[in-house]
Amino acid sequence: MSAPSVLYDAPGPKARGRNVGYTAAFALALLAVAWVVYLKFDEKGQLDWTLWQPLLADGRTWTEFLLPGLLNTLIAGALAIVIALPVGAIFGIARLSDHAWIRTVAGTVVEFFRAIPVLILMIFANEFYFLFTDVPADSRPLYAVVTGLVLYNASVLAEVVRSGILSLPKGQSEAAMALGLRKTQTMLTILLPQAVTAMLPAIVSQLVVVLKDTALGGAILGYEDLLIQYRVISANFANTIPTLIVIAIIYIVVNFALTQLAVWLERWLRSRRRGALTGPDPDMLEEQAPGLDLSDTRKGQPVSA
Numbered sequence: 468m469s470a471p472s473v474l475y476d477a478p479g480p481k482a483r484g485r486n487v488g489y490t491a492a493f494a495l496a497l498l499a500v501a502w503v504v505y506l507k508f509d510e511k512g513q514l515d516w517t518l519w520q521p522l523l524a525d526g527r528t529w530t531e532f533l534l535p536g537l538l539n540t541l542i543a544g545a546l547a548i549v550i551a552l553p554v555g556a557i558f559g560i561a562r563l564s565d566h567a568w569i570r571t572v573a574g575t576v577v578e579f580f581r582a583i584p585v586l587i588l589m590i591f592a593n594e595f596y597f598l599f600t601d602v603p604a605d606s607r608p609l610y611a612v613v614t615g616l617v618l619y620n621a622s623v624l625a626e627v628v629r630s631g632i633l634s635l636p637k638g639q640s641e642a643a644m645a646l647g648l649r650k651t652q653t654m655l656t657i658l659l660p661q662a663v664t665a666m667l668p669a670i671v672s673q674l675v676v677v678l679k680d681t682a683l684g685g686a687i688l689g690y691e692d693l694l695i696q697y698r699v700i701s702a703n704f705a706n707t708i709p710t711l712i713v714i715a716i717i718y719i720v721v722n723f724a725l726t727q728l729a730v731w732l733e734r735w736l737r738s739r740r741r742g743a744l745t746g747p748d749p750d751m752l753e754e755q756a757p758g759l760d761l762s763d764t765r766k767g768q769p770v771s772a
């Protein structure tokens with residue numbers, strides 16, 4: 468049995484009783500709200516089968532509207548994520564540079580794009596592609612959506628990367644300096660791999676934001692994402708509320724799957740770190756200190772010269 472935490476006192480009988488009472492009261496309040504919503508929906512005829520039948524019993528609604536819209540949402544989100552992650556990492560590391568001009572330029576870029584709403588960035592990008600490029604009109608909304616998402620979210624991710632690296636104990640970088648490692652080696656092989664695990668929850672939260680913000684492009688620029696499909700479906704079947712409910716559920720399922728994937732990835736990274744060799748990489752030490760024998764370190768034996 469594990470020792471009790473000094474930061475938490477186990478509740479006594481009265482506290483447990485109060486907790487049960489609070490839980491029951493909250494559940495009753497939630498049921499009451501759900502009942503009121505149900506009555507309002509029924510009063511307005513939003514529960515009629517004729518409104519829900521195209522969404523629940525007609526496969527063409529999914530194959531012609533919802534699934535193509537979801538595919539476009541995933542395409543825009545995936546492109547933005549794939550581009551924004553490395554760009555954000557580069558700018559986050561640049562903000563920690565020893566060179567003042569690199570820190571200043573990176574910080575200015577990050578703060579500039581982080582301060583502009585992503586919708587304005589999408590609109591500016593759309594006008595830029597219209598005036599200065601030969602991007603086809605049917606592809607322009609996708610380009611504008613991805614560009615706006617990358618500019619904004621890469622700047623946010625840069626701050627996540629910077630704060631994640633700064634959260635590591637200072638002894639990590641000092642030990643690397645004592646071994647004679649260059650700053651680039653220290654960053655890429657010691658600091659960044661450890662910071663990834665700490666940054667993962669914040670990164671996943673931002674990825675969920677990226678996926679949801681693709682809807683801005685559909686609403687303003689006409690990008691045929693998942694959300695904009697409600698206009699076509701409701702225009703044909705006059706079922707706006709049921710359509711929006713189904714689309715909201717699809718967003719919840721996709722984002723929940725993404726979050727669960729991140730939870731699994733975080734656990735896998737932590738288990739890998741626990742099972743990995745502690746200390747610096749032997750090949751790197753061999754480069755810095757030729758002749759040092761590290762053949763027995765993996766077996767827990769002391770290092771012999």
